Amino acid sequence: MQLNYSYQKQIGIAGGLYDVSPHSVNSRTFVPLDDSPVPLKFGMGVVVDSESPGRKVTLPTENSTAADFEGLILTGHISEQNMQGEIAIKPSETVGVLRFGKAYARIEPNIEPKYGDKVYLITSGDFVGYFTNVAANAIPIKAQFLGNSSSNIAPIEIFNQQQE
Numbered sequence: 001m002q003l004n005y006s007y008q009k010q011i012g013i014a015g016g017l018y019d020v021s022p023h024s025v026n027s028r029t030f031v032p033l034d035d036s037p038v039p040l041k042f043g044m045g046v047v048v049d050s051e052s053p054g055r056k057v058t059l060p061t062e063n064s065t066a067a068d069f070e071g072l073i074l075t076g077h078i079s080e081q082n083m084q085g086e087i088a089i090k091p092s093e094t095v096g097v098l099r100f101g102k103a104y105a106r107i108e109p110n111i112e113p114k115y116g117d118k119v120y121l122i123t124s125g126d127f128v129g130y131f132t133n134v135a136a137n138a139i140p141i142k143a144q145f146l147g148n149s150s151s152n153i154a155p156i157e158i159f160n161q162q163q164e
Helices: none
Strands: 024-030 045-048 054-056 067-074 094-106 118-122 138-145 154-160
Touching: 024 067, 045 094, 067 154
Parallel strands: 024 054
Antiparallel strands: 024 094, 045 054, 045 067, 067 094, 094 154, 118 138, 138 154
């Protein structure tokens, strides 16, 4: 007989906070790209929407710059799984965006980040919005990897993007 039940998230879930260190989370509205087949998921990186900066975010494109980086999408209690067990954030849905702090990020498959590796946001291809430690097809952000990957997620620390 089971007597104890846990309502906590498993350790290392994409978009989950890494620890309780200082962090900043802003609410933003997700605006999908017209031509992108990639759905927004927890743990992905987003950039400011050029038409509504400070209010809306979208996936990065090849034209995105490091200055456009808004943060990482955190998990929340606003989304439900579909019948296939997938969660996709719907257009115009409000999301929590981690501006700075530590969280588990979706990373490009087959990379092996190490503690202290530089973090890049992928801006094109099948893994747009994912993070990597390789500069190709990506923009550098002020962040570092905090450790190794597991199931294509890894902990990263995002620093304040506005500070010089």
